[in-house]
Amino acid sequence: MSTSQISPVEQKGAGVATYLDERVGSNGFLRRNLNKVFPDHWSFMLGEVALYSFIVVLLSGVYLTLFFKPSMVEVIYDGPYIPLKGVKMSEAYDSALNISFEVRGGLLMRQIHHWAALFFMTAIAVHMFRVFFTGAFRKPREMNWVVGVSLAMVALMAGFSGYSLPDDLLSGTGLRIAEGIVLSIPIIGTWASFLLFGGEFPGTDFISRLYGIHILLIPGILLALITVHLMMVWVQKHTQFPGPARTNNNVVGYPLMPIYMAKAGGFFFLVFGIIVIIAGLVQLNPIWIFGPYTPDQVSAGTQPDWYIGWLDGALRVMPNWEIQAFGYTLSLNILIPALVIPGIITTLLIAYPFIEAWASGDKREHHLLDRPRDAPTRTALGVMAITFYVLLWIGGGNDIIAVGFDLSINSVIWALRISLIVLPPIAFVITKRICLALQRRDREKLLHGRETGQIMRMPNGEFLEIHAPLNEEERAKIIAKPQVKPLPQPPETDSSGVRNPKLKKDKRRAKISQFLFGDTIAAPTGEEIAHADEHLAHEVIEDAPVMAEEEALQIAHDGSVLESPGTSGKS
Amino acid sequence: MxxxxxxxxxxxxxxxxxxxxxxxxxxxxxxxxxxxxxxSAEQDATQILNGKKLFLEGCSSCHGIAAQGTQNGPTLIGVGSAAVHFQVSTGRMPLANPGAQAPQKPREYSETDIAAMAAYVASLAPGPAIPTAADLDYSDADVAEGGELFRANCSQCHQAAGRGGALSNGKYAPNLMEATPQEIYEAMLTGPQNMPVFGDSTLPREDKQAIIAYVETLRASDDPGGWALGRFGPVTEGLFMWIGALLLVVACAIWIGAKVR
CATH class of the missing domain: 1.20.5 (Single alpha-helices involved in coiled-coils or other helix-helix interfaces)
Known part of the structure; x- marks a missing residue:
């Protein structure tokens, strides 16, 4: 487009851009960034869901702060909800009821805030699954994985602190459990609890302390971490799935402006809309039913929100072990499920990219994603972890399950205790087998083409199925399979016969490497692929040829034939 | 004159x-x-006689010929007519087969038969009587007071919304949304199954009426926030999030993320 054809609107825009550029030098920045290319895949948008629901949480949260009173001063309820009229409660609970029943749009805002928080946590979880299963955490993105895990942990705290604020019976019971967990910390437990609650639980300080944490500290940390998270994506560029013309050194996709601006902007409003519709139609956390918190009361079926459910489940499933010595009690029944297990899980999560890099000895950068099947052990480990997590989550609802399905709660607990040990390894083995089987099928497809479903009858009565070559995209995906070789066994002595001083360590490393990368189906070599291509091309050109017997047998030998004299006898 | x-x-x-x-x-x-x-004495005598007959046919195999109790069932001497009415009218008795707890099922006796059996058991020894219409009139009761009593005494087993909860070894506290005011009153009076007895000395009549009023309010109340997902709390909410809401969002992501053609 030549300058003479610029429309008046564009002229205005150009004027503004020039004005800004002359003052802040923005044109170079904008050109660089608006033309930035992003690859296309629906699973890349899961992280966006988390970002957008976080924005919704912030917006609705601001509205709630206008009316919520974070105070534990005792008041007598005098609002429109009759079943609580005249009941003594904290000002926090009173104002939460006020938001629910009197503030215009208050209940909708409360439900938007809470549903958006659930969306946030859920989107974080599935985004994390995507990153893990595709190996997007590999070099150079390990640091961003760590930032992501930290984000998930802080988000968890954000959720729990918000769940505890309304001071209803449900949230108070959650806090009571949190206090019990703090108390179980050896040596400092009692002191830590008194420090947190400003004295004996529940005290009169905690809601206002938690409020500051919930609306200032945690959102601040979240915003900072999200900024770092996104800037790192920007700087390191987004990963992409293997496909035609996609290599480790390019990004194939569309520019930010206008395609992704439109897509991401539209998606934001979709997510926002879905949250508002659900918040308007589905009731969440009906605090008026639970009543005000008093430490002597608890309701059956008390549950935390889903993202804390696994911790509650661990507590519920844990056997009642305690050690008493020297007049002190060590509550292993709380310490292990509430602090040790989450500690181990978080550490493993953070460490996984580094463990994998260390075990593979791989120092290359990876911008092409793995398909989950191509990293069978990693995928299997992930499914194993999810199985463990889901079982704990089920444990958190053991009483609801017992009542709902007419079971004994003791049987549910025992079934979970056994399942927690038995099922994750089974999930591991099954997943790995499935991954390897999928790899085998990929190899088959690459070498012998796709089954077309066309059966051909030979003059001698034999039936053959026509195979067609894969399309470009499928082919590129399969060929891109990474070849990660496990580390070889370390030599016992070096070339001059000196014993390797780190032999034990190296052996262990080789063992872990073998475990992570040992099992894989060998990808076909270039020669094999070339040969197969030639063969397939031949088959397709002839379409329905009268094949020489020799050739027919060749296909039969490849195992792709329904029945032929050559194979039926052998099998 | x-x-x-x-x-x-x-x-x-x-x-x-x-x-x-x-x-x-x-x-x-x-x-x-x-x-x-x-x-009426003549009537009572016939009713008691009828009740005895029904008792011998339907109950004595477990509770004993003279309602003295056996290995399989407790004594009924002194349990009063309220216990009989509660257990039989909710179908918990007669028991179909032994288990952790007698489940509620369709009742097997008519109201007249139940009254007869209740009269028979009440004639054995004094015990809590079937509540009168005046006992069950909760129209003047204080709902908020009932809510406080409910949270302090009932919700730890029956759940804050009265939806029931699990107890140990397959026992459970039933869903109160399926119980009538009379059943709730009788249950408090007699402590059926694993429930403690809330006699008139612990929980006077007005308190029982207040609790019933609160339960009835819970039953009748709308859910201002929308579909309540059974009022089970965060478990069903989380399930809805993962099964309903997440799928919707992922469907949108797939739609938007689809290749521009």
Missing amino acids: KTLATHRRHPAAVIVAILVGLLVTGGLYTVVNSATQAR
Whole structure:
């Protein structure tokens, strides 16, 4: 487009851009960034869901702060909800009821805030699954994985602190459990609890302390971490799935402006809309039913929100072990499920990219994603972890399950205790087998083409199925399979016969490497692929040829034939 | 007539007239009353007899011929008519097969038969009686007070919304949304299954009425926030998030993320 054809609107825009550029030098920045290319895949948008629901949480949260009173001063309820009229409660609970029943749009805002928080946590979880299963955490993105895990942990705290604020019976019971967990910390437990609650639980300080944490500290940390998270994506560029013309050194996709601006902007409003519709139609956390918190009361079926459910489940499933010595009690029944297990899980999560890099000895950068099947052990480990997590989550609802399905709660607990040990390894083995089987099928497809479903009858009565070559995209995906070789066994002595001083360590490393990368189906070599291509091309050109017997047998030998004299006898 | 006429202004006449009047009404009342009592006593006796017959047929195999109890069932002496009405009218008794707890099922006896059995068991020894209409009239009860009592005494087993909860080894506290006010009253009075007894000394009549009023309010109340997902709390909410909401968002992501063609 030549300058003479610029429309008046564009002229205005150009004027503004020039004005800004002359003052802040923005044109170079904008050109660089608006033309930035992003690859296309629906699973890349899961992280966006988390970002957008976080924005919704912030917006609705601001509205709630206008009316919520974070105070534990005792008041007598005098609002429109009759079943609580005249009941003594904290000002926090009173104002939460006020938001629910009197503030215009208050209940909708409360439900938007809470549903958006659930969306946030859920989107974080599935985004994390995507990153893990595709190996997007590999070099150079390990640091961003760590930032992501930290984000998930802080988000968890954000959720729990918000769940505890309304001071209803449900949230108070959650806090009571949190206090019990703090108390179980050896040596400092009692002191830590008194420090947190400003004295004996529940005290009169905690809601206002938690409020500051919930609306200032945690959102601040979240915003900072999200900024770092996104800037790192920007700087390191987004990963992409293997496909035609996609290599480790390019990004194939569309520019930010206008395609992704439109897509991401539209998606934001979709997510926002879905949250508002659900918040308007589905009731969440009906605090008026639970009543005000008093430490002597608890309701059956008390549950935390889903993202804390696994911790509650661990507590519920844990056997009642305690050690008493020297007049002190060590509550292993709380310490292990509430602090040790989450500690181990978080550490493993953070460490996984580094463990994998260390075990593979791989120092290359990876911008092409793995398909989950191509990293069978990693995928299997992930499914194993999810199985463990889901079982704990089920444990958190053991009483609801017992009542709902007419079971004994003791049987549910025992079934979970056994399942927690038995099922994750089974999930591991099954997943790995499935991954390897999928790899085998990929190899088959690459070498012998796709089954077309066309059966051909030979003059001698034999039936053959026509195979067609894969399309470009499928082919590129399969060929891109990474070849990660496990580390070889370390030599016992070096070339001059000196014993390797780190032999034990190296052996262990080789063992872990073998475990992570040992099992894989060998990808076909270039020669094999070339040969197969030639063969397939031949088959397709002839379409329905009268094949020489020799050739027919060749296909039969490849195992792709329904029945032929050559194979039926052998099998 | 003359005598009456002469004495009618006698100072004692008023007293005599009053006395006569009292005697006549009192006498008449006594006669009529004893007649009804005799009739109702006769009725009671038949009812108790009927009740005994039903008891021997349907209950004695576990509770014993004289309701003294056996290895398989507790004694019914002193449990009162309220316990019989609660257990039989909710179908918990007769028990179909032994288990952790007698489950609720369709009732097997008519209201008349239940009343007969209740009368029989009540005739064995005094015990809590079936609540009267006045007992069950909770229209003046304080709902908020009932809510406080409910949270302090009931919600730890029956759940804050009265939806029921799990107890140990397959026992459970049933869903109160399926119980009538009379059943709730009788349950508090007699402590069926694993429930403690909330006798009139612990929980006076007004308190029981307040609790019933609160449960009825819970049952009748709308959910202002929308679909309540069974009022089970965060478990069903989380399930909805993962199964309903997440799928919707992922479907949108797939739609938006689809290749531009």
